[in-house]
Amino acid sequence: MVEKKVTVAANHVTKRFDLAERQSDKVKAVFKFWGKGIPNFWAVKGVSFEAHAGETIGVIGTNGSGKSTLLEMVAGLTQPTSGQMTINGSTSIIAIGAGMRPQLTGRANIRLKALMQGMTEKEIDEKMDDIIEFSELGDFIDQPVKSYSSGMKSKLGFAISVYSDADIVIIDEALSVGDPTFTQKSMERTKRFKEEGKTIFFVSHSAAQMRQMADRVIWMHYGDIRMDGPIDEVMPEYEHFLKRFNRFSENERLAYQKRYKDAQKSFTLEHLKQIERNRQLLDDPTMAMQRQKENAHAFIEDNEKMGWVTRIFLVVMIVLTVGLINKQLLNMSWANVMAHPTHLVTNFAPSKLAQLDRRHGRDGSARPQEAPVYKVAQNTYTVQDGETLAGISQKTNISVEAIMQANQLTDQVVTPGQVLTLPVER
Numbered sequence: 001m002v003e004k005k006v007t008v009a010a011n012h013v014t015k016r017f018d019l020a021e022r023q024s025d026k027v028k029a030v031f032k033f034w035g036k037g038i039p040n041f042w043a044v045k046g047v048s049f050e051a052h053a054g055e056t057i058g059v060i061g062t063n064g065s066g067k068s069t070l071l072e073m074v075a076g077l078t079q080p081t082s083g084q085m086t087i088n089g090s091t092s093i094i095a096i097g098a099g100m101r102p103q104l105t106g107r108a109n110i111r112l113k114a115l116m117q118g119m120t121e122k123e124i125d126e127k128m129d130d131i132i133e134f135s136e137l138g139d140f141i142d143q144p145v146k147s148y149s150s151g152m153k154s155k156l157g158f159a160i161s162v163y164s165d166a167d168i169v170i171i172d173e174a175l176s177v178g179d180p181t182f183t184q185k186s187m188e189r190t191k192r193f194k195e196e197g198k199t200i201f202f203v204s205h206s207a208a209q210m211r212q213m214a215d216r217v218i219w220m221h222y223g224d225i226r227m228d229g230p231i232d233e234v235m236p237e238y239e240h241f242l243k244r245f246n247r248f249s250e251n252e253r254l255a256y257q258k259r260y261k262d263a264q265k266s267f268t269l270e271h272l273k274q275i276e277r278n279r280q281l282l283d284d285p286t287m288a289m290q291r292q293k294e295n296a297h298a299f300i301e302d303n304e305k306m307g308w309v310t311r312i313f314l315v316v317m318i319v320l321t322v323g324l325i326n327k328q329l330l331n332m333s334w335a336n337v338m339a340h341p342t343h344l345v346t347n348f349a350p351s352k353l354a355q356l357d358r359r360h361g362r363d364g365s366a367r368p369q370e371a372p373v374y375k376v377a378q379n380t381y382t383v384q385d386g387e388t389l390a391g392i393s394q395k396t397n398i399s400v401e402a403i404m405q406a407n408q409l410t411d412q413v414v415t416p417g418q419v420l421t422l423p424v425e426r
């Protein structure tokens with residue numbers, strides 16, 4: 001198989017923004033001893049990938065995950081803070097209003113942007129009518145761009161890019177604002193770019209558009225590449241994540257975002273070196289995709305509520321444990337447990353323990369006896385074959401008088417199967 005030409009190579013690319021609100025903060029930061037320095041925010045935290053001619057790469061991720069920042073570096077609009085972004089070819093970025101001069105007319109913007117993308121005046125004159133026709137802006141083409149809706153700006157940007165013949169085309173959410181007919185026309189045109197061997201980066205929050213356009217997907221997550229692979233592998237993982245993420249309560253979502261944003265603030269290039277050292281140690285190309293999937297799951301599981309299966313399992317374990325402890329405390333035989341399983345719960349032993357605890361000091365010594373007062377509790381006891389009231393009294397540590405009082409017995413005769421109410425000392 002012929003290897004396709006590498007058009008974009010990102011090697012540990014980072015982008016840091018400083019969050020200084022005032023100019024004076026920046027001046028202070030020059031003299032570090034004066035303040036804490038400028039707070040940093042790492043919108044991109046050391047990403048690496050290669051893009052090839054003829055590839056359409058979808059870039060997905062929640063708001064603020066770093067898609068636009070990354071693609072602005074691909075387009076050459078901004079430079080990485082560290083790492084290398086190698087671009088082999090001319091680029092054209094279509095984002096809503098990107099690179100437009102609002103006070104100039106649509107026509108003047110076409111000329112300006114086309115010149116910036118390397119077209120000659122003659123080429124621009126030849127293509128001007130086609131660009132205007134593609135943009136569907138009609139007479140509005142001679143109005144200032146500041147009067148355009150976002151859909152109109154997107155149409156203009158798309159039309160310029162269609163005719164700019166760049167090798168690398170970046171479409172950053174530009175198709176999310178146009179009307180459906182224009183969007184479909186633009187998507188058809190973009191597919192033709194692909195056949196012409198261009199590299200296309202495509203950002204969209206629409207899964208349907210992504211499936212129609214992209215064959216490979218990069219999932220950005222708070223400045224990192226969470227997954228990079230065939231659309232059939234990455235999209236289901238991303239959608240699975242979104243489903244869980246959207247089920248978070250408002251507080252859970254805020255806490256989740258804060259955790260990742262804090263990591264973006266405290267990130268350093270030393271972290272990146274350490275991560276890279278670890279990655280090299282673990283590197284095994286055949287396992288790479290599997291590991292990405294595991295990471296994606298681990299991070300989701302880590303942040304979601306406990307699963308239902310786990311919850312049910314825990315509840316069953318707790319009930320069993322309490323039941324078994326209770327069985328021991330109540331001296332119930334297994335036959336008795338099988339015959340009256342509910343007694344494990346209804347004859348709840350802690351009340352009995354409390355009773356024992358009150359009768360004896362903490363060291364086990366007998367307390368001076370006070371006149372006992374009994375209250376009737378819900379605890380019951382089923383008389384077994386051959387048992388006497390005295391035996392039951394001994395077994396339950398409740399006096400014969402108290403049991404008789406609670407059950408309004410006139411004598412001490414009990415019969416097997418008789419259910420006795422067990423009083424608890426107050």
Ligand SMILES: Nc1ncnc2c1ncn2[C@@H]1O[C@H](COP(=O)(O)OP(=O)(O)OP(=O)(O)O)[C@@H](O)[C@H]1O
Binds near residue numbers: 018061063065
């Ligand atoms: N100039 C800047 N100064 C400070 N922070 C910035 C700057 N530009 C972007 N950011 C921050 O970098 C992060 C990434 O922003 P970016 O626009 O790349 O995200 P995105 O994935 O494209 O989001 P969206 O889907 O909302 O367009 C965000 O948290 C954003 O607030």
